[in-house]
Amino acid sequence: MSSYNAVKIMVDVQxxxxxxxxxxxxxxxxxxxxxxxxxGMFGISGAGKTTIIRVLTCQIEKxxxxxxxxxxxLTPAKKKNHSKILANIGYVPQLETLNLYFDFKPxxxxxxxxxxxxxxxxxxxxxxxxxxxxLDIPEDTWDKSLKKMSGGEKKRVSMALGLIHRPEILFLDxxxxxxxxxxxxxxxxxxxxxxRQLNTTxxxxxxxxxxxxxxxxxxxxxxxxxxxxxxxxKLILSLPSEGLxxxxxxxxxxxxxxxIIKKFVxxxxxxxxxxxxxxxxxxxxxESLPKLIQYMMEKGIKINSMSRDVATFRRYFQLxxxxxxxxxxxxx
Amino acid sequence: MNITGLIRxxxxxxxxxxxxxxxxxxxxxxxxxxxxxxxxxxxxAFFNAAIISRDEISCKGDFSSDSxxxxxxxxxxxxxxxxxxxxxxxxxxxxxxxxNYSIEACKELLKNxxxxxxxxxxxxxxxxxxxxxxxxxxxxxxxxxxxxxxSIEVAIQEPIALFxxxxxxxxxxxxxxxxxxxxVPFWESQILNYAIPILLSMIIIGTTMNLTSxxxxxxxxxPRMLLTPAAKxxxxxxxxxxxxxxxxxQSTEIFVMTAFFGLYCLGSLxxxxxxxxxxxxxxxxxxxFISAISTTEQxxxxxYIMMFIIITLFSGQFISLAPEIRPIIYFLPLSHxxxxxxxxxxxxxxxNLKYVLSLxxxxxxxxxxxxxxxxxxxxxx
Ligand SMILES: Nc1ncnc2c1ncn2[C@@H]1O[C@H](COP(=O)(O)OP(=O)(O)O)[C@@H](O)[C@H]1O
Ligand SMILES: [Mg+2]
Numbered sequence: 001m002s003s004y005n006a007v008k009i010m011v012d013v014q015x016x017x018x019x020x021x022x023x024x025x026x027x028x029x030x031x032x033x034x035x036x037x038x039x040g041m042f043g044i045s046g047a048g049k050t051t052i053i054r055v056l057t058c059q060i061e062k063x064x065x066x067x068x069x070x071x072x073x074l075t076p077a078k079k080k081n082h083s084k085i086l087a088n089i090g091y092v093p094q095l096e097t098l099n100l101y102f103d104f105k106p107x108x109x110x111x112x113x114x115x116x117x118x119x120x121x122x123x124x125x126x127x128x129x130x131x132x133x134x135l136d137i138p139e140d141t142w143d144k145s146l147k148k149m150s151g152g153e154k155k156r157v158s159m160a161l162g163l164i165h166r167p168e169i170l171f172l173d174x175x176x177x178x179x180x181x182x183x184x185x186x187x188x189x190x191x192x193x194x195x196r197q198l199n200t201t202x203x204x205x206x207x208x209x210x211x212x213x214x215x216x217x218x219x220x221x222x223x224x225x226x227x228x229x230x231x232x233x234k235l236i237l238s239l240p241s242e243g244l245x246x247x248x249x250x251x252x253x254x255x256x257x258x259x260i261i262k263k264f265v266x267x268x269x270x271x272x273x274x275x276x277x278x279x280x281x282x283x284x285x286x287e288s289l290p291k292l293i294q295y296m297m298e299k300g301i302k303i304n305s306m307s308r309d310v311a312t313f314r315r316y317f318q319l320x321x322x323x324x325x326x327x328x329x330x331x332x
Numbered sequence: 333m334n335i336t337g338l339i340r341x342x343x344x345x346x347x348x349x350x351x352x353x354x355x356x357x358x359x360x361x362x363x364x365x366x367x368x369x370x371x372x373x374x375x376x377a378f379f380n381a382a383i384i385s386r387d388e389i390s391c392k393g394d395f396s397s398d399s400x401x402x403x404x405x406x407x408x409x410x411x412x413x414x415x416x417x418x419x420x421x422x423x424x425x426x427x428x429x430x431x432n433y434s435i436e437a438c439k440e441l442l443k444n445x446x447x448x449x450x451x452x453x454x455x456x457x458x459x460x461x462x463x464x465x466x467x468x469x470x471x472x473x474x475x476x477x478x479x480x481x482x483s484i485e486v487a488i489q490e491p492i493a494l495f496x497x498x499x500x501x502x503x504x505x506x507x508x509x510x511x512x513x514x515x516v517p518f519w520e521s522q523i524l525n526y527a528i529p530i531l532l533s534m535i536i537i538g539t540t541m542n543l544t545s546x547x548x549x550x551x552x553x554x555p556r557m558l559l560t561p562a563a564k565x566x567x568x569x570x571x572x573x574x575x576x577x578x579x580x581x582q583s584t585e586i587f588v589m590t591a592f593f594g595l596y597c598l599g600s601l602x603x604x605x606x607x608x609x610x611x612x613x614x615x616x617x618x619x620x621f622i623s624a625i626s627t628t629e630q631x632x633x634x635x636y637i638m639m640f641i642i643i644t645l646f647s648g649q650f651i652s653l654a655p656e657i658r659p660i661i662y663f664l665p666l667s668h669x670x671x672x673x674x675x676x677x678x679x680x681x682x683x684n685l686k687y688v689l690s691l692x693x694x695x696x697x698x699x700x701x702x703x704x705x706x707x708x709x710x711x712x713x
Pocket of ligand 2: 046049050
């Protein structure tokens, strides 16, 4: 990877606003993405993830959005740029039925899509071979019916098709949704592998918070606003005591008990993570922890077990959304 | 970006939709097979005829075509211009006595199989032609030969057509075949031949519409296609081209089969073939339109059935419409398709540009509507 490539801005979004009629969907979103980065777009359903990606992929008419947007140095605001932008990006939809012709063999699918980019058959076949190999799609299935492939294999063929024209940017919509729990990590590691080998910039729309594991940066969206755009590790470190948490299992846990713990002076955040399980974040973690335990015992809260850990991105996300909801409540 | 990849894709998709393909090629096959077998030899047969003219304008002995003696023109056509008929003998019988004698003579000829048919031109024949009232033509055949009865019924249209062209006659003939005491009702083969143009049109439009009616709505990856440099007009164009090729194959099948079975066609077979293509294209355009405006496959199927029923029922062929809504006939393809074929096969006219243009216009309207609908269709991946 040359140092030039490392800093090249692939996607630049400044003050993006999207509205459909009177309905404002995206509020003043800004971020920029460098070549080779994997960006995770997180947010609950309806947060606006797809809408942002649809602006970047020339799917939303200019009359519906404002702001400065550049995708590989071209703005989707101009219609004449669309085919150039589309030639340089790949897209992997959530459902394979939206991406693959099930009646065609994988190699025929390759041919269909590659021809749209003006590639010749031989060139496309070669690229497909290398992609299929990276993705461990068994060679004897390349020219067999797609219908006979497993779900995971179809997903991987779909990913290969998104990359068939060697795009610089690949967009993936919910790549792990609907995939077996055991295969989710496979998909993620394949994406990382592709990213490393091809240096492709990737946007992953997902509400699978585990996907943050492979992301260089995460975007957290809520109700059309970009709350964070940062390296996930940095976000976790920004938590009180750099994300150290103590996990309690408390007998007869209820809201009263939680409120009592909340009153302890160093306690910053509390997340209930199970019926009897709590996670607590504090300032001055090491010093405060013994004091907190003593406080709880004094208040008659019975701790069944206790462990310490570092917050995951999942926790960070929950806390960040929770924080936002609380802010809103105060405003109301 | 070039469109050939998209077209190849369409062929691949058509190929994998076996059921539609079977409908497209099998239905016309069966139809023509049945009709081909029932109508028999068609124009390949040859009949000897005698003609009795009772036309009252007296004979001057010359057969020039600008004379008023239309009976002589008719006789001359049967004698010299027909491929299906030859003239054995003609009689001039302006009074009852002569007529009775001629009839007896002809019956004798028929019995001895010296002729297959004798035709009677009535007393007002030339007068009706001149005044453009349907001239009547009466013919007698040997009822024992069922095949001949059917074939002559069809073949008799040849001299009539030639006569109409020769004399620029706009009105049609009324043919009568008295003494039809045979097993086959006299109107049956008539129905067969009059049914072919409308049945063919219906089947072509129905099957080609069926072929394309799911082409957009049932193609899952199509929205994703638009995230490649492929444009919407290229998508529509590729479909139109691929489906047209398949449609031309169907027309060719019909054309070859009708030629093979000698289905009765007075006009040029090439004109007939062109008509089939024009009609098929109209069906494709309508199917494309259905596919473009439908949001689900189910909706497309329902719309297809609805459209098919409407164009058949209101084409003016089955029920006569109230005058207020009669103009809708002009917007329905069957109203132009059926006479287009009829004029070529049964009347021997050449391809009628009026109908071709009407069908072309209908196609154009549907393609434009399909394109507009597709442009504004929300396509999301
Ligand atoms: N074309 C549209 N017209 C009106 N509202 C829309 C349109 N597209 C999306 N929305 C709305 O925008 C919001 C964000 O949608 P989306 O970007 O799909 O969210 P996400 O992908 O995060 O689930 C939703 O409330 C959705 O209803
Ligand atoms: Mg979404």
